[in-house]
Amino acid sequence: MSDDVSTPIPRGRRVEFASAWVVALVVPLLLLLPAFWNAYPLLQYDTGGYLARWYEGYLVPSRSTVFGLYLHFGEPSYFWIDLGVQALATLWILQLTLRLFGIRTPLRILVTCALLTLTTALPWLASMLLTDIFAGLAVLALFVLIVHGNEVSRLERGLLMLFTAFAAATHSATLGVLLGLCLAGLLARPLLGPRIPLAGLGRGFAALAASAVMLLAANFALSGQVAWTPGGVGVAFGRMLQDGIVARYLNDHCATLALKLCPYRDALPATADDFLWGKSMFNTLGRFQGMDDEMGFIALHALADYPLWQAEAALTATAQQLTHVATGEGTNGWIPHTYGIIERYLPGQVAAMRAARQQHWDIDFASINRVHVPVALGSMAMLIAILGHALWRRRLDDVSLLAATVCLALLGNAAICGVISGPHDRYGARMVWLASFVVLIAANRRFGDDQRPQSPSEEVIN
Known part of the structure; x- marks a missing residue:
């Protein structure tokens, strides 16, 4: 008979393990509350164009075949598999970012994610069949990949590269923002030195190159053309x-x-x-x-x-886009093209789609935006304050570096979308929740007790 006695797991570890499982279960449910309430994934005016890519076999303007294939994968589940992927990817990237910033306790992670779901567009993006959820998440994934890539496992680095490539392939504007961030990191490296590792930048550029290959391959597979998405x-x-x-x-x-x-x-x-x-x-x-x-x-x-007119129009459009941040544009009861695509190619889902609350005009985005818009604009103001404080102290810590990255992402997104497409609330809402996330990280670091140690490589700005 063996005398070995199993070492009991300390009570504190058991509580922490159980709390982590609570976070893993609760956060995805919070993120998908709009879809559960709707009883069907949320649809948007552009959703139909992506759904049709598998069936129509040709390229159309601004409709990524990569995202079309992703939606097709979830069709048998009435797209709940797609929403599950979106919710789990959001949880993964949020908790990974929080962990790298020293916010590790399950309670703080849960509270941070809950505040995001209550005050920003994030759960509406996660509950929708649209590329927009991947735009903001890709910015965080790229930041971690470049700046903190050496602090995560090899598996996590590989998954981050794959996710970034996929996200960039779902929308040309997302690819443009990410490419701009990589170029900005390259330009800032002489000033920030080891804060932006060359290996990290290499991983970032490699992920974007992979996204281009992914999109060209999907376009060829569906249309027989080696061509970029038109439009x-x-x-x-x-x-x-x-x-x-x-x-x-x-x-x-x-x-x-x-x-x-x-x-x-x-x-x-x-x-x-x-x-x-x-x-x-x-x-x-x-x-x-x-x-x-x-x-x-x-x-x-x-x-x-008309170069001066064009420049003035571009600056005006960029400024306007920065303030267009309301949730829900194109997500109401009048989306005839998307309805038509579902009726034509997915007749088995018509009854469920027609029964959803969205199709009965039951979503009151006017009331929702009484919270979301002030929070978004206030978060952008606080983001500038965080960055301004860092410049005043002439020291860029990790929170300030993330704030600078998000500022550049918001500005790049506004310039690309505002100048090319014209200002739309949808383009702002898909990115501006990042500002709220940075503010919550800063608050956790300021008032929490599980702070990340000061990095010895944090640079004084000369």
Whole structure:
């Protein structure tokens, strides 16, 4: 008979282990509360275009085939598998970031995540069949990969690279923001030295290169074309039309150029959305297939003809986009294209989709945004204050470095989306929750007792 006696697990460890499981179960449920309440994943005006990629077999503007394949994978589960992936990915990246900032106790992680779900767009993004949830998460994943890559396991680094590549492949604007952050890190390295390791930057650039390969491969698999997702020129043209630049160009040049839009120059719609997605002359002239060349020609030559106007319009659009942060744009009961795609290709889901609260106009985003918008704008102000305090002290600690990264991400997102597509609340809401997350990290570090030790590599700003 053996005399060995198993060593009992200390009570404190048992409580911590149980608390960690509570976090792992509760946080995903909180993130998916809007979908559970809706009784079906939330849909958005653009969702149908992604769903159709598997079935239609050709490329359409601004609809990533990578994200289309991801949605197709979840179809048998009525897309609940997709929402589960989104909730678990959000939990993983949030807790990983918190852990690296010394916020490790399950209670603090739970409270931080609960505050995000109550005061930001995060649970609405996680509950929706749209690329937007991956935009903000990718910024955090890239930050960890570059700045803290040596502090996580090899498996975590590999998963972070894979996640970043996938997120960047789901939307060109997300890829643009991430590429901008990598370039900013490269430029800042002479100033910050070891705070931005070369190996980390290499991992970041490698992930973005993998995203390009992933997107090209998906496009080829579904359409037989080795091509980038189309549509950038048309979207930029729409923004110029909205600013009045296209009308001015047509008035100045229709006497000498035979352009398809010349007969319509006095009847152009007021907004890009009305032109591209409404019942406009764009449909009559063949939509993107019939108008891509002309829209590209006008957009390129209008840049050369009116540089100051273009610069002023770009700055205005960027500034406006920074303040467009309301939750729920395009997520109401009127999304006919998405309904039509589900009815055409997924008839078995029509009853569940039609029974959902969203399709009965039961979501009151006006009330929700009475909380979300002030929190978003206040968080951005506090983010600037955190960064300003670091500059005043001339020392960039890890929280300040994250704050600077999020500031650049918000600015880059506003510039790319505002200048190319025009300001929309959807583009702001998908990123601005990051500002609230940084503020919560700073509060935890200021008032918590589980702080991360000061890094010896934190640089004094000269």
